[in-house]
Each structure stands twice: as structure tokens, then as C-alpha cells.
Amino acid sequence: GQNIDQPTEMTATEGAIVQINCTYQTSGFNGLFWYQQHAGEAPTFLSYNVLDGLEEKGRFSSFLSRSKGYSYLLLKELQMKDSASYLCAVRKASGTYKYIFGTGTRLKVLA
Amino acid sequence: DAGVTQSPTHLIKTRGQQVTLRCSPKSGHDTVSWYQQALGQGPQFIFQYYEEEERQRGNFPDRFSGHQFPNYSSELNVNALLLGDSALYLCASSSSANNEQFFGPGTRLTVL
Numbered sequence: 001g002q003n004i005d006q007p008t009e010m011t012a013t014e015g016a017i018v019q020i021n022c023t024y025q026t027s028g029f030n031g032l033f034w035y036q037q038h039a040g041e042a043p044t045f046l047s048y049n050v051l052d053g054l055e056e057k058g059r060f061s062s063f064l065s066r067s068k069g070y071s072y073l074l075l076k077e078l079q080m081k082d083s084a085s086y087l088c089a090v091r092k093a094s095g096t097y098k099y100i101f102g103t104g105t106r107l108k109v110l111a
Numbered sequence: 112d113a114g115v116t117q118s119p120t121h122l123i124k125t126r127g128q129q130v131t132l133r134c135s136p137k138s139g140h141d142t143v144s145w146y147q148q149a150l151g152q153g154p155q156f157i158f159q160y161y162e163e164e165e166r167q168r169g170n171f172p173d174r175f176s177g178h179q180f181p182n183y184s185s186e187l188n189v190n191a192l193l194l195g196d197s198a199l200y201l202c203a204s205s206s207s208a209n210n211e212q213f214f215g216p217g218t219r220l221t222v223l
Contacts, residue, residue, distance in 0.1 A: 004153075033212075042115075042201060042214035043154070087153050098144075098167050099212065101153030 002026045004102035006088050011108045012078055020073045020105045022088030033099065034062050034073045035087040043087055047073065075107075083109045113138065115204050115215035123221045124192050132187040132218045136204030142166075143185040144212065145177060146201040154201055160185050161207075189220075197222045 003025045012018040024032070031050040035043035049055055049064035049071060061074040075082055085104040092098050116135045124130050136143050142161045146154035156169035160179035179185045183204075189196055199219050203212040 035214075042216050044214070045211050048211070089153075098156055098159060098169070099154075100156070101146075103151070103153045 002100050004088055004090060004100055006086075006102040006105045008103070009106045009108070011110060013110050014078055014080060016078050017074065017076050018078060018107065020075070020086050020088075020107065022071045022073070022102060024069050024071070024088070024090050024100075024102075026090050026092060026100055028092040029066065029090060030093050031091040032062075032064055032071045033089045033091065034060075034071075035089065037085045037087055037104065039084075046086075078109050080109050080111065083107060115202055115213050117200075117202050117215040117218050119218060120216070121219045121221075123223060125223050126192055126194060128192050128222075129188065129190045130192060130220060132189075132200050132202075132220070133184065134187070134202030134204075134215055135184045136202075137213050140204035140206045140213070141183050142205045142207065143179060143183065144203045144205070145185070145187045146203065147171070147196075148199040148201055148217070150198075157187070192222045194222050196220065 005023045033048050034046040036046050037043040047062035054063045059076045064071045085106050087104045088102040089099040115137050118133045144159040145157040148154040157171050158168040159166050163179045174190045176188045199217045201217045202215040205212045
């Protein structure tokens with residue numbers, strides 16, 4: 001079977017740090033992606049991990065552990081505009097662009 | 112450079128009708144994937160087109176079909192619409208050279 005789990009909702013305060021976790025069980029793995037999606041808009045690419053470890057990109061970092069089927073997205077210095085849904089997606093195999101998406105984590109940033 | 116474009120933005124149909132949605136990929140991209148996103152859910156993979164052929168398909172019935180043209184643009188057709196087909200339909204383009212999918216703004220389909 002294929003399963004991607006993320007928390008449904010999270011709340012954090014402006015300026016704080018938040019970690020959004022994602023666990024996955026898929027038949028095949030060739031990369032984990034994080035997307036941001038504001039309400040009514042298309043997802044936009046945030047990060048990509050294919051090897052274990054941390055990838056840092058400005059205020060956003062993403063971590064992957066393939067042996068544990070686990071990833072997290074870390075958002076630092078939260079801003080109000082970071083209020084959005086964050087989607088975790090797994091690409092199943094090399095040479096394919098079939099992505100399995102989680103249901104997304106809705107993040108609310110409070111002033 | 113225009114990103115991924117989709118048309119129309121919104122569409123209202125009734126049960127049993129047919130609909131065609133259109134997508135133009137980002138310049139330089141040769142692969143187009145279609146997703147269905149119900150409210151509050153993540154996108155669900157419908158199918159992917161490459162070199163004018165359906166390369167992969169998700170768990171969607173044959174009522175969902177598509178096409179890719181020589182200029183890499185693509186269409187998604189849905190026949191015999193059901194109420195449950197109401198969703199945001201997203202097109203994503205990519206190239207075989209990199210890992211990133213770019214999504215279009217989507218088409219919001221409402222079936223009454």
C-alpha cells in the first residue's frame with residue numbers, strides 16, 4: 001500500500017519556528033518533495049530531498065531519513081504570509097514523475 | 112517566461128455532461144501531469160503525458176482521458192460527469208532534466 005501521513009493542522013506564532021512532520025510508506029522511493037499551497041492557489045515547490053540529511057534554503061529546511069520513512073519541513077522566523085497548507089509528496093521511482101501527495105498540513109501563523 | 116497556464120479558470124457543468132480542460136506547460140518542459148484535488152485533500156495523480164502518449168495512470172476510471180499535442184500542451188477530458196468530480200484540477204509540467212514540477216493555477220470544476 002501507499003500511505004503518507006502529516007498532521008492536519010498546526011498553529012504557531014509569528015517569529016517562531018515550526019516543524020511539520022511527514023511519514024511515508026510507499027512501494028518505491030525516489031525523492032521527497034515539499035510544496036506550499038495558499039488557499040485557492042496552486043502548490044509551489046519548496047524543497048526536495050533524495051538522500052538522507054538536511055537541505056537548507058533560507059528560512060526553510062527539509063530533512064529526510066529514508067530508513068525511517070520520515071521527513072520534516074522546518075520553517076524559521078515565521079511570517080504571517082507563511083499561513084498556508086504544506087504538502088509532502090513522494091516520487092515513486094526514477095524516471096517517473098508520479099507523485100503521491102499527503103493530505104497536507106494547514107499552518108496558521110498568529111500575530 | 113510564462114509559467115504553466117490552464118484554462119478555463121472556473122467551470123460549472125451538470126451531471127452527465129462532458130468537459131475538456133487545457134494546459135500549456137512551462138517553456139522547455141516536455142512532460143505534463145494532471146491531478147485532481149478535492150477540498151481539504153492533497154492532489155491525486157490522474158495521469159502523465161510524455162511524447163504525446165499516456166506514460167502513467169493513477170486510479171481513475173476510463174471516463175478520464177487525455178491528450179498531448181506536438182507542442183507539449185495537453186487536454187484532460189472527463190465524460191459522464193458525476194457530482195464527485197467537483198474539484199480543482201491541476202496541471203503540472205516538468206522536464207526529464209530536473210526534479211521539479213511546476214503547477215498551473217488550476218481549473219475549478221463544479222458539477223451540479
